[in-house]
Amino acid sequence: MARPREFDADEALEKAMELFWDVGYDEASLSELLGAMEITKGSFYKAFQDKQSVYLATLDRYNDQVVSNTVAFLGDPAEGTGGDRILALFGRIADLAQKEGDRLGCFLCNALVDKAGGAEAEAKLQAMTRRLENGFYRALQDDGLEETEARGTARGILTAYFGLRVLGRAGLSADMASDCIRQVERMLGRMR
Amino acid sequence: MARPREFDADEALEKAMELFWDVGYDEASLSELLGAMEITKGSFYKAFQDKQSVYLATLDRYNDQVVSNTVAFLGDPAEGTGGDRILALFGRIADLAQKEGDRLGCFLCNALVDKAGGAEAEAKLQAMTRRLENGFYRALQDDGLEETEARGTARGILTAYFGLRVLGRAGLSADMASDCIRQVERMLGRMR
């Protein structure tokens, strides 16, 4: 029994995430944010509390969508062995980075460096990082690695993952990506 | 035949670098910057042009000091084999990250993600990245690796380097660091 919303809150959040992803928290001014979300101030402050809580919401969104998707892929036996899945993930990232004009990187990684959004944001980011690490960990366990070995390798791969995403955002050259992947293969014990 | 400067321009630039390093370009407001540099506006705009050119100057400073130092270390035969030097560098970074309260990361890496300072900054950052890559490359060549193999491995190590620095800034746990280093050893062909 009231006036219905004219905008899709989920869609608006998606646009907000894309902006924060691209330029970070501070450089995304409120007016830019409103422009991207296609909303005016009134609706913005009515539907969400303020800029910061929108930021936190976009972090949750990234976790629910991108991170979940990635972890699910890493755990999906239909995609081959654990090592196959990890390499496929890195291949996807490398492809993305090679497409000229992508230059987004990984929202989690960017936000980790950005350090915006206070303690609440940091907690979310650390949780996401742990989810990713565990995704690698379980994939390695699927290949029969014992616990401590799998844990150590997972962390090494996580490091390479973040590194690759930084280089991707920085405009990494095409041949760079394949070189990185070869080193991950080496971590997985697949020499060549 | 004029009034001499009351502040040390080099010292002020050092402080500016520390601030940009910590919080990034946008979040470092002009007043914060002035406070850190211990300078008032008048001197600031007289000695340097504006905020952006100070930022660019701090990037140069980081290149001249930190990057140069790192590359020199990687190329110093007195520090052991190429592989030894690379591992020692990673060890230093891991030690830094483990010290609670460091949380700075690498200015180059942070700035790469920050994407502030326009095209000029980006060019400087890419040049620094290349210097670092070549530092690893030459260290590997010192160990007798042939060209393409050394190049590929150098890039993999560069990736791990950035990844480790992101995790360090994010507040990486102590055991995390040693796991990362073990994977770098693996890239270097030193299993264990």
Add this chain to the structure above:
DNA sequence: TGTGTTTTGTACCATTCGGTTCCTAACTCT
């Protein structure tokens, strides 16, 4: 001791920042 030059600090500038208020428009339900 002047005189000229440069630095320094302060006052000021328009603009933009994130955020609030409040009135009107739009809708649902009775």
Add this chain to the structure above:
DNA sequence: AGAGTTAGGAACCGAATGGTACAAAACACA
């Protein structure tokens, strides 16, 4: 149709933004 409720939008807010103008202060040289 009318009452009740909520969204939308514009006007407005103080504070902070990066940057400029200018007068006073501090020095070097003659």
